[in-house]
Amino acid sequence: MQLLSYNIFLLNHGFRLRYQFEPISMTAANVPRCIGEGARAVPLAGHVGFDSMPDQLVNKSVNHGFCFNILCVGETGLGKSTLMDTLFNTKFEGEPTQHNQPGVQLKSNTYELQESNVRLKLTVVNTVGFGDQINKEDSYKSIVEFIDAQFEAYLQEELKIKRTLHSYHDTRIHACLYFIAPTGHSLKSLDLVTMKKLDSKVNIIPIIAKSDAISKSELTKFKIKITSELVSNGVQIYQFPTDDETVAEINSTMNGHLPFAVVGSTEEVKIGNKMVKARQYPWGTVQVENENHCDFVKLREMLIRVNMEDLREQTHTSHYELYRRCKLEEMGFKDTDPDCKPFSLQETYEAKRNEFMGELQKKEEEMRQMFVQRVKEKEGELKEAEKELHEKFDRLKKLHQDEKKKLEDKRKSLDDELNMFKQKKTAAELLLNQAQQAGGSTTLKRDKERKK
């Protein structure tokens, strides 16, 4: 690199410098590179020392720790947990899930791993029950909601007034490993639909799970079919970046091997005189880390050793920004008004505020109106009820009076009868008395006779 720039220096200046053994200043006196606006490139006359900046940056990050979040999407039983265990060379917790989940849930677990001096906070999110339901139309929804929820949490933190971004635990999903069932034919429609929904929200890395079920020739056909289906459906899967020369080559080769056909295993089998991770069958042993057997090593290389930082960066700069933009626009904030003059923050807030106050007032008015109306209605109802009651009362009263009158009449007639009866009685008695007096003696006699 140094020699190259020295040559360019020569060519640009058109004359040959006598070679001076001053390696430091030679490197420093570089050709002005492509620079930002308004800055002039200045050659350095000696060693200043800011080449330690990357080291300072790295040290700071090491002290701070890293975090990485992986989402594993795939049907139950495709070996997601086993693959995670194999990738990170450790036994994460969890038992195999049942197949009778009513809906898709996401279970996330966070682990702290350390290797040499690097601390990694790894979060593995598993989809539980994906593809198990009879009606799978809503399967992707809970996944999308989960991813959005993580973005939302970060957005809220970023928008807070008092925020602690540098100590915030970032839970946004950096990579989504999509497990494709090894049918050997093509992608399932569930896969296509889910991937289409996820491709703008997360970096998707499709992998063929349990690929020891497919033979090599079938595998190539399967891979071609999958990639063509993805392309024809417009699904954007994550492409390993090829802009940095140091890794461009390997990344572009790997891009051609997508989707990776992997086999996961945590069991160790003795091959030769080494213990390797493998799956043992009666007809042979599939070695996980053998590149002829499966693409596990490629996956690990790409996911962890080469592109972890790029995955995180993509998540932050593309997917998160997209989410943020959509969310803020949804809430009605714009950067420029229809005349393309930039809104100032102040104006936006004022406008929003006035809008809200206006709405508030309107709502208040509405409520008041409604209230008044209701009161009126109620009053009306009550009045009617009162009227009814009055009527009823009147009616009853009338009834009562009628009854009373009837009773009076009856009584009167009864009295009359009684009087008549009395009269008759008195008349009868009179007659009786007369009769008695006339024949009174006889009765007396009779009485006397009786008495005798």
Add this chain to the structure above:
Amino acid sequence: MAWHTVFPLLPPVLLAMCWPRPSPPSLMMGERSHAGDFSYVGIDAILEQMRRKAMKQGFELNIMVVGQSGLGKSTLMNTLFKSKVSRKSAQPNPEEKIPQTIEIKSISHDIEEKGVRMKLAVIDTPGFGDQINNENCWQPIMKFINDQYEAYLQEEINIDRKKRIPDSRVHCCIYFIPPTGHCLRPLDVEFMRRLSKVVNIVPVIAKADTLTLEERDDFKQTIREELRANGIDVYPQKEFDEDAEDRLINDKIREMIPFAVVGSDQEYQVNGKKILGRKTKWGTIEVENIAHCEFAYLRDLLIRTHMQNIKDITGSIHYEMYRVRRLNESNAGPGLAPGQAPTLVSAHTNGQTKVNGGPPNGMAAQCEVLTHEM
């Protein structure tokens, strides 16, 4: 979304990965581990990835130099960065008047060393402290610093924002103390008191070759006491020390500030070597010799060891304080609209909503005043 477990360093399983293994040189990115370690995951390759990314992106640094004219500010900048980053403003022309107000001149340079690219901006303040009446001479400077914070904030709040927000915030302000040998002047105290709250201040004793070593130590002692007495917290600030190790290192530095520096961009031959220095009749002062002056310490602090830390403190503490203040000002109305709009929508009245009777112009004027005043 409920987390289930957080395991801190599970003993049996994960210890297997904690072997102090040096990352094998063959396992750089691009090479697969066929016969390599089967238990090596490769997480520490992220350091390499970060380094690569950092080299590609380059770094930015904005330094402001403040001090009376003639104290050697431009020379020191040139010495620090070993190139002509600052034009000396010494005016030999007697018709040039001293500027009536303080100008703020910011010049950007692209420098590169060993593949590391840096965009350096040197912000000069000619005219500071040069008038007869120097009241409020810190105001233009404060306004400039706050304007940079404001620009960054605006960009950050944008809906459609750039991938990498251009950072023009002043990371470090080097304040030049004239070598009187007595104590700090009221101007110095006032300025540093106000500015230490918004930016990292590194005070240096300029033209230290006029002080003998004893005088220098006394002067430094006096300055340190005065700073302490006035509650001025210069960089490295005590309250931002992260852990014991940091505190140890920073305490050592705090014992030495303010650095007594001598700047020079002339090279002389001393003992067969070409070094930067000042040649006088009674000897040559070597700039990089720590027995002569403390330039090397300043350079190491600023560039070689603490540059990232300086930038972090600016970004995460000073900028955040500005942001809080600024967003609370516009909170005389509805508060931070994006963040609270959801709550505003869901719960119609926010506890902080106050009716602001003034027109938007009034509020803007209010904000202007608030930002300039300290």
